[in-house]
Amino acid sequence: MADPSPPPSGRVSPSEGPVRRGRPRSEKARTAILAAAEDLLLNGGLEAVSMDAIAERASVSKATIYRWWPAKETLAVDALYADWSGSYTATPDTGSLREDLLALLVPWVERVTSRPYARVIGALLTKARSDEKFAEEYERRLVQPRRALARPIFAHAVERGEISSEIDPEVALDLLYGSLYFRLLQAHLPLDEAFVVAIVETTLSGLLAR
Amino acid sequence: MADPSPPPSGRVSPSEGPVRRGRPRSEKARTAILAAAEDLLLNGGLEAVSMDAIAERASVSKATIYRWWPAKETLAVDALYADWSGSYTATPDTGSLREDLLALLVPWVERVTSRPYARVIGALLTKARSDEKFAEEYERRLVQPRRALARPIFAHAVERGEISSEIDPEVALDLLYGSLYFRLLQAHLPLDEAFVVAIVETTLSGLLAR
Amino acid sequence: MADPSPPPSGRVSPSEGPVRRGRPRSEKARTAILAAAEDLLLNGGLEAVSMDAIAERASVSKATIYRWWPAKETLAVDALYADWSGSYTATPDTGSLREDLLALLVPWVERVTSRPYARVIGALLTKARSDEKFAEEYERRLVQPRRALARPIFAHAVERGEISSEIDPEVALDLLYGSLYFRLLQAHLPLDEAFVVAIVETTLSGLLAR
Amino acid sequence: MADPSPPPSGRVSPSEGPVRRGRPRSEKARTAILAAAEDLLLNGGLEAVSMDAIAERASVSKATIYRWWPAKETLAVDALYADWSGSYTATPDTGSLREDLLALLVPWVERVTSRPYARVIGALLTKARSDEKFAEEYERRLVQPRRALARPIFAHAVERGEISSEIDPEVALDLLYGSLYFRLLQAHLPLDEAFVVAIVETTLSGLLAR
DNA sequence: GTGTAATCGAGACGGTACGTCGAGTCTTGTG
């Protein structure tokens, strides 16, 4: 099943108490901020995302941004999430492990190489490695949904008898996504459909002659 | 054979002509700068490396740093290179592909997890994705030496008949290192020796039941 | 009548619209900056006035200084103006041209030689000769008020019949103040009360024997 | 009589001892330095004269400049002196004080307004007010020669009976040159031939009606 | 209606770091 839409990040959802006093949050401002952030993000990368720039573009005061997002990285996660959440929400189920994996990975590669996501993802991962709270946020919003989407593929393959139930789906996922991220982030060799096919084949059959 | 020591980065080596005019570069300053950079790098990550901080620590003027390194990332590569270049320069050759890979990867994992390298590597990769020249530098100094070290392992395995000559070593390397980098940078699951064993096994044998 | 307090320099007075939005300017910061500037100015001259030094002394950020003053010379004019504006605001009117001029010039000389104003004034004039906008500022704030103060003296003398109405007060002012500035700035001979008396006498009677 | 070429400034003339050991000073370098300095001086003012700029233009090392001139202001004095020393070396002697003064002052005004000397002179005077040794240098090379040239005019006028022997030539000179410098440096009103005539007339006849 | 309370924009504030420039000094090899 697809990702059941995790709550937006930023400040803890204020809808706890039943009392809603004061001026309500401006939806217009929120939208404008996210739009400005996404725009800057996909053009100049995270380093182009400055609170001042967002504030100016979105015609919003910096205080308003800081009221809802603790850091520009958190804002970037929200912007990315809005960008991605609609897509690829269904686990492929073609009846074949090989085809399921290709159906999962090929569109992802196309998407991720269609715009300069590499530097954005790299920057967010880097931030996550120095900020525990942000790491949790990042994993919950962007990492786990994708892994949750993929795990059933291996369960189905076990059911069909294609693979042993001993196989650890986490290791399999890391082999596959790890290779793709590697080429995405390190860019030593192209990340294209041929490479997806190659790693799926190799992961399924192994290197050893038989 | 191991990496034959790539030239230092920074400004192009000035030893082209036979004439060496002017005051020679201060080796003392160079060393102090690299030491300060490495220190800051491994403690606070790249974000802690500021030109001002290095200048102060190394008792060196900022102008001197900028004379030799165009950006703090380039400096970080030099510092990292100095840190790494001595280690792991010989290709393992145990007589078995499995053992060779473990001998290659286990020490690397130990090293890379022994200190907070993750955020440093992430930051450098991110910088590389926005700066073409830096990317070339990074790949030449840090990426290719490691891959060159690993490739012969697969050639030996082909000679021994363990794997087909059809196998593309680049794909194999990306599967293995990619998985490790993935856990290093994304940190969704631990990067330990057990994981190394798991990905080596899986890569060798494949997922499919046989 | 004298100029009744020209507006402060620096950025254009923001009090145009009736709307006073945003955080108001900090009077405390403004005062501290001017005090620091004046202090540095009268001790070390303009060359001792650095934006960094002012920022540190006034416990103010450099950005705040630059927000309001485009250059240290402009700041110096403001500091000098604050220092001078209170004094000598009334045109002397003793009933005699000679006495009026002495009453105008002697206190000015005492003031101007009491502290190292010479190098400050020299520096500002030099800046003015290379910067059109600054020149306008300097003249409006420091030059014209003084000349406006002096002109009525000559009008009174004309009314009393002491001098012809043909006399050009501008020429007379330049003869008197010019000589004083000359000794102040070039310092080839002392600028003292005796010199003031001498130039007043000579300007009134002329060199020619009669 | 006028000063017959004061010695060059900079380091004390090395031609004292009879022994002239080592490589002789390069006349070519000296000339190139002065030319570069004058060029920069008259185009961008003293602030455009940097040791680096001169060194580059003159294809000379900075060390060579510092060997002979302690500061760029001293160099500027030398450059200016070279520029001026050839001109106006004879005291006018027309037989009339009025004409002598005009013959002295009008060409000076033409010269001094023909190029942006104002900012240069202002800068040198400012420097002189903060540097005792430079002040002595400046006065000896540029101030006194001019005054020495002018003093005989008043002696002649006394001899002719035009003015009293009581007249202090120093005061007279300060009235005349002071006014001109004032308009030159402060630029509140034009410095032109009409002004020269006006101050000469006024200085000769005085303001008072008679 | 009239608080009360949270929001919003605008924008100034103290900081930190940036990358550059010029001043002087020092250290080579060459003439």
Added chain:
DNA sequence: CACAAGACTCGACGTACCGTCTCGATTACAC
């Protein structure tokens, strides 16, 4: 020796963001 080349320290420059802080103005709900 003088000189060119050029590396070095020091300190100021002016800019860009950071995250915080006042303001006056808005906009809701609660009384």
